[in-house]
Amino acid sequence: MKSGAPVNCHDFEDRVHAFLDDELPDTELAAMRGHLGDCPRCEKIVTGFQKTGALILTAVTEMVTAVDVSGIWQAVESGLDAGVVDAELTIPSATAREQPAQSHPGPARWDSVRSVLDSIAARVSPVNLGWAGAAASVTALAMFLLLAGEQDAQVADRGRNVTVARAAGLKSARLDSLYGAPGYTVSSWVQPRTKARVIWVDNSADGFASRDARY
Amino acid sequence: MRILVERYQDRLVAVVVGMVRNHDDALEVVQETYIKAFRNLDGFRGQSSFYTWIYRIAVNQAIDLKRRESRRVTVEFDEVLPPGGVDEWSQSSVGGNDTFSRVRNRELVAKVYEAMESLTPNHRAVIILREVDGLSYEEISDAVDCSLGTVMSRLHYARKALQRRLEEIIGS
Numbered sequence: 001m002k003s004g005a006p007v008n009c010h011d012f013e014d015r016v017h018a019f020l021d022d023e024l025p026d027t028e029l030a031a032m033r034g035h036l037g038d039c040p041r042c043e044k045i046v047t048g049f050q051k052t053g054a055l056i057l058t059a060v061t062e063m064v065t066a067v068d069v070s071g072i073w074q075a076v077e078s079g080l081d082a083g084v085v086d087a088e089l090t091i092p093s094a095t096a097r098e099q100p101a102q103s104h105p106g107p108a109r110w111d112s113v114r115s116v117l118d119s120i121a122a123r124v125s126p127v128n129l130g131w132a133g134a135a136a137s138v139t140a141l142a143m144f145l146l147l148a149g150e151q152d153a154q155v156a157d158r159g160r161n162v163t164v165a166r167a168a169g170l171k172s173a174r175l176d177s178l179y180g181a182p183g184y185t186v187s188s189w190v191q192p193r194t195k196a197r198v199i200w201v202d203n204s205a206d207g208f209a210s211r212d213a214r215y
Numbered sequence: 216m217r218i219l220v221e222r223y224q225d226r227l228v229a230v231v232v233g234m235v236r237n238h239d240d241a242l243e244v245v246q247e248t249y250i251k252a253f254r255n256l257d258g259f260r261g262q263s264s265f266y267t268w269i270y271r272i273a274v275n276q277a278i279d280l281k282r283r284e285s286r287r288v289t290v291e292f293d294e295v296l297p298p299g300g301v302d303e304w305s306q307s308s309v310g311g312n313d314t315f316s317r318v319r320n321r322e323l324v325a326k327v328y329e330a331m332e333s334l335t336p337n338h339r340a341v342i343i344l345r346e347v348d349g350l351s352y353e354e355i356s357d358a359v360d361c362s363l364g365t366v367m368s369r370l371h372y373a374r375k376a377l378q379r380r381l382e383e384i385i386g387s
Contacts, residue, residue: 063238073217
C-alpha cells in the first residue's frame with residue numbers, strides 16, 4: 001500500500017493492528033480512517049479488536065485494584081539487605097546551569113549528596129571534585145566507584161561509559177563533576193553484593209538514561 | 216532508589232498481574248524484579264529506557280514463575296475482586312458502553328483470564344504490554360527482547376486468538 005493511497009479491505013486488514021496501535025504514519029492513518037468510514041465490514045473488525053483490548057484491560061485492572069503496592073519499597077529495601085540509600089535529591093531549577101552545589105540555597109539534601117560525593121572523592125587521589133552545570137539537554141552521569149583498593153586509584157578514560165570502566169577492571173575512578181538538569185534525581189548507595197558505590201542520575205521525564213560520563 | 220520503585224511500581228504490577236494472574240505472585244515478581252535490577256545495575260547499558268529494561272526483567276521473572284508454578288491453574292477471585300469494584304471501574308472507564316458494562320462479575324473476568332492463559336507466555340507478554348500499558352512496538356521490542364516484526368506477529372496472533380475465545384462476550 002502506497003502512503004496516502006486509497007485503501008481497500010485487503011490493505012486495511014493487513015494494517016489493522018498498526019492502525020489500532022497508532023503505529024501508522026499520518027498519511028496512511030488518514031487513508032485507513034477514510035476506508036473505515038465507508039466499510040461496515042472493516043469497522044466490525046476494528047470494533048471486535050477494540051472490544052477484545054478493552055476486556056483485557058478491564059480484567060487486568062480489576063486484578064490490580066486488589067494489589068496492595070504500599071509495601072513494595074520496604075520489601076525491595078529489605079531484599080537488598082540494607083537501607084543503602086544514603087543520599088537522594090531532585091535537582092531543582094535553580095541549578096540548571098553553572099550552579100555550584102555549595103552555594104545552592106535549596107534543600108539540605110543537596111549538601112548531603114555533595115558530602116557523599118566529597119567523601120567518595122576524598123578516598124580517591126588525585127581528586128578535583130567540582131560541580132558544574134551542563135546544557136539543558138544534559139548528560140546523565142552514573143559512576144560506579146569501587147571503594148576497595150583506592151590506593152591504586154585510576155581515572156577512567158574520558159568519555160567512556162562507566163560500565164565499560166568497570167569491565168576494564170578499574171579499582172576506582174574519579175568523580176570530577178556531575179552534570180544535571182532540573183528534574184533529574186540523584187541517588188547514591190552502596191551495592192551490598194559488590195560493595196560498589198553507585199551514583200544514580202535519573203531523568204524523571206524519560207526514565208533513566210546513561211550517557212557517556214564527562215569528567 | 217525509592218523514587219524509581221514508586222515511579223514504576225503501579226505499571227509493573229499491572230503488567231505482571233496480567234502475566235501471572237495472582238496478586239501475591241505479582242507482588243513477589245515485582246519485588247524480585249527491582250531487587251534483581253538494583254543488584255545488576257551495571258548490566259544496564261542505557262540503550263533502552265530504564266522502564267523498558269526493568270519490564271524485560273519483570274516479564275522474564277513472570278515467565279519463570281509461571282513455568283515453575285504451572286500447577287496453578289485457577290485463581291481465587293474471591294480474594295482479588297473487591298465487592299462492587301468491577302461496576303465502578305467499568306462505568307468509569309468504558310463510559311456506559313453496553314457490552315463492557317457487562318464486565319461486572321467475577322465469571323466474566325475469569326473468562327478473560329482463561330483466554331489469556333491459552334496464549335503462550337511470550338504472546339501474553341506482548342498483548343499485555345500493548346493493551347494494558349500502552350507501550351509502542353519499539354518499547355515492546357525492547358522489553359521482550361525481540362524484533363519489531365516479531366512484536367507485530369505476536370500481537371496479531373494474540374488478538375485473533377483472544378477474540379475467538381471471547382467471541383461469546385464480545386458479540387453479545
